[in-house]
Amino acid sequence: MSRWHFAPLFVLGLSLCGCPTPTDSGGGGGTGGTGGTPSGEAYRIAVAGPLTGDSADMGASISKAAKLWEKEINAKGGIKGKKVELLIEDDKGLPNEATNVATKIASDDSVCLVVGHFNSSCTKAARSTYERSGIVEFTPGSTNVTICKESPWTFRNLYHDGTQGIFMARYAQKALGAKSVSLVYENDDYGTGLKESVAAECAEIGLKIAGEAGYQRGRLGDPKQLATTLQSQKPDVIIVCGLYSGAALLTKAIRNDLGWGDVKIFGSDGVMNAAFVGTAGETAEGAMVVTPFFFSDSGSAEAKAFREAYRAEYKADPDTWAALTYDALGMVAMGIDAVGADRKALRDWMAGVKTKDAGYTGVTGVTYFDDNGDCPGKPPMVVVVNNGEFEAADPPSVPVD
């Protein structure tokens, strides 16, 4: 009996002493934003995203693109002769997990910047931790409107949902000829925020909203009833503000179970993933999806080079999120090259990239920031599923302003 009593103490000691040793704590002086001293001879950049969980397919794209970038840049000799190491962290797509991950990253002084998170809810949950520790959070996927506006330490390299919502409403009206739309949304930051933005614009342009229906991510037990409800609203277009996993099941239920063929399905950029087509199969045909970027054959040289490299590495096509992650990392490398790996210096450098000329030209176009840290240079466009592949829709875009 008594020997057991030492076990808890031992394990407790192990788990507590297992925490970083004093060498990690950086002297504790408590000055914000002065971390980022690279340990040893490598620059460390953190990449955080949903490697597991409901949006794991997007996390997989992000981590693949990040690893490809790491390999390429180190093959080129790194940045300023130093190697680059990526710290890839999993937030599971859950806000509380994102906070834990952020705490871990922010307290690691060797990390100079964070590329992430992906889900808007995670980016927001982690944001204040990064802000208080003075480390830039550079998201390649979160589009919720307030993300960059509310923190000087947060940047992104794609449009935000204000733009996306306006765009979706106008596209539905002008390009798809919709007279009434139904809004389906995932009730997290991303889905709810985008839905509100679409609804506001619908009111603005006089597009009738036939109904709204929300569901919880990962808990869309039976999508058929949701589809039935939507059918009773008789919309011309169903706008889905959510992720591919839910959208695919809903699409399937609409097309297969209800045999409802004459409604157009218009997904937000969270649907932009090959897994959408993978799950929905044939029923995905004709579904339209908003995306910040799309690999087309007439694309830029950077895009073609990236696609080739990605195909050679993974035997699969890169998607939008892979490209955005790759670009975000490329831009960070440009920053480190310019001002070094100091966390504050990197923030100031990024905040200073305010014109197209000063911006970073990458796979997805030119990244530069406005006063909030939002990326004004990349308008949304629409793709359509044709023969199981995303293709540029006709028309690919409508004017937003």
Add this chain to the structure above:
Amino acid sequence: MDIDWGYFLKTLCNALSEGSIYALIAVGYTMVYGIIKLINFAHGEVYMIGAMVSVWLFVDQQLHLAIVIPLAMLICAALGLFLDTVAYKPLRNSTRLAALITAIGMSLILQGVVQLITPNYHALPVDTTATVVGLDKVEALAEPREGAEPVAKVRPDQSRPILDNTHPAFVGVSWRIKAGEDPVTVWLPRAAVRVEQGLPAALDTSVVGDVEFATPSQPDTLEGEPAVSVFRLPLKDVLVWITAFAMMGGLHLLVQKTKIGKAMRACALDQTTASLMGVNVNRVIAFTFMVGSAMAAVAGILYSIKVGGGIFFRMGYYPGVIAFAAAVLGGIGHLKGALLGAMLLGFASSFWQGYANWGLHALVPGAGSKDLSPYSFAFCFLVMIVVIVFRPYGLLGRAGADRA
């Protein structure tokens, strides 16, 4: 107020299907609880593994559904036996909380293992559109010309083919040979191609029958809309109901009419007495776990056929919790109670989803665009709580048989 009966019937049909699946999960909870008083938190994971295994057998191994169902049931029964032997049996004499924590631990372990094996399995398509077999022996043509020379041999294993049935003598088969490239279409003589259609794909569009209803006049209906509301009774839902009710009926017979069923009932009443009467209690408990897990496997198969996606490592948690609520609601330890409770919750969930917003706007004029649909699960729990508060032993439970 005019009622759209077509819509009502659709909702009813969805409610029955949802309830059927919950019922099959709930019996596992209720039987295990009835005998060893354990909330088997890992039961939802058995359901998840049932769905995974069925998709794996059906899609990847291309087995027939008539083989898939018993095989998946067998695999899950083995899993149930494993859970009982490894995790719960050693804890028979310790506190029930210890067993509960073990169940939570097993649930985490099963999720973790599945996640390690198949991190993104939910992306897997369940409906194989069609499978063309025997292509190795068949010569393929680039164009549908009768009597033309063969131009290429195509291996069908690269991707799922898409069929073009427009030509009378030829079948056009398209594959994407390499990811990212344009699909290659070849035309094969119709006679030389055996097309096996996946059952779910065949089910997707099949309909038992159509019922037409005159739709009540709706002022905001778009012009040109036909004034009939068609209710299609989908074969898929009918299959779900029939399977679920057949399974429940079989289980009822098993428990009421067979020797092992009698032993199960005896153990549920009093384990000590049962063991004195010569019942091998441990064996009965193991059997109960196996039967319950097999039922969960059927639920998993039905879900994967019905929804055709959304299969991933965390899918078991929520149906598991709802099914447990259903079991408690019906009176835990009662098979009929589990069925009743599950149906009630299935109805609560579907009808809330279908009618909550409508009701809100009919009753509260100033509701604006308030959306109540995310509350459908909350409504399920509310129903459960109200029933439990007013009938603390569930709908069919009796106060005398203290199951708590």
Add this chain to the structure above:
Amino acid sequence: MKQLLRNDWAWLGLFVLLFMVLGPLPPAFGLGAIAGDFGVQVLLTIMIYMIFGLGLNIVIGYTGLLDLGYASFMAMGAIVVAAGLVLTQQPAGETLQAPLGDLRLTQEQRELEANANAGPVVVQYRPDWGYDVVSGAEAVLAALEAQEAAGPDAEPKTLSVQPYAGLVLPVGQKSAKGTHPFGSTGGFLLLLAIAGVVCAAFGVLRGIPTLRLTGDYYAIVTLGIAEIVYITIQNEGWLTGGAYGIKLDGETIPHLFGADPNVAQGGTWWFNFYYVVLVALVFAFVFSKRLELSRLGRSWAAIKADEVAAMASGIDVKKAKLLAFLASGFLGGVGGGLYALKLTTVTHAQAEVFESIIVVCFLVFGGMGTIRGALLGAAMLQGLAEFLRLLSDPFWVRDHVFFLAADSELSIPNEARMLIYGLMLVLLMRFRPQGLLPPRAGGDPPSKQQQATWRLAETPLFRVGGKT
């Protein structure tokens, strides 16, 4: 040794000692923390979960009711505190009186602003480098020049400037008329008490319909209520922040003992916050220890042992149960309020049922029904979860496990973290189902002093309908 291991106070002492040794040292010494910055965060989480464990222990351990909905209290406490801080915040755009000397202008800003119109001066405050001029630099330049022209002896002028929207301004530095009512230590403690009271009230409210229920029926009803609370928090944005959550930032986080919250980890604020949490932990410990030893505590024990017998021997079971829910809810609210400051973003995720189950695991793991068990369970399981996170990071493993080569990529896959956690639970229950520190059969023996008190208090041997 055995006696010591069964002594709750000894365990509290041990943990407090550990927390003090490993935790942050006074920033004046400039030494940081032995556990490192991340370690301090882990220790904070452990302490807060210990408070949750102590709170839940009142219902599960003392009263013997399996509550699977404790996450509601944890989340509601956090929401009350976060909402209280945010709602009472001064509206943005308040004019700030900044001393001219504090306004800094970098060279690039001068260049950037050279062509811009001289609009309102917008500044951003950062504790480590003072005020940054974001725009309107020309006005500042002009004022600075005027000041220089006036000579060094002239009275220092102040300049009215607009805080940059969304940027951080320390509360104390705002214009004199509007200070944050909960922005001070006292205000925060008051808010924490409010959170506790709100959660206690919710506990009683939730308890009323469930009074008749026992065992697993009680468990599933609490789980159901927790799910309803979770979904409500997520969907009622006007009330709870909804899916967006409530974000606390440097402007809204209270100044603890005058320390500025806008500093990175390792600063005075974190030191103060750490000790606030530690004191709260000691408070929660004393609170539940006193309850355990009180008459009320013994009536809970009687209910746990046999509810019918307890009722028969004159204990007002309903009242005792409601008081248990009240006390448990109070600690949950306090812990949740502290958690809000640690997390800084409060979302519905805190109300997820899995969070409740985790705390139940702490209790069973440590030893059902004992205070020391709650402490140990929280420390070990939460510590384990965070330790596994470190082990899933190849850099950390490479840097800290001495026998690995410098280019090692060894780590635990992310997917396996919860698996290992689950395995720990199963193994412990398999080999030590009573938990690590179980209560002694028949409860801890009362001390001589307690025995004396009890004899005095219980002179009438039988009491019908007596007070509890």
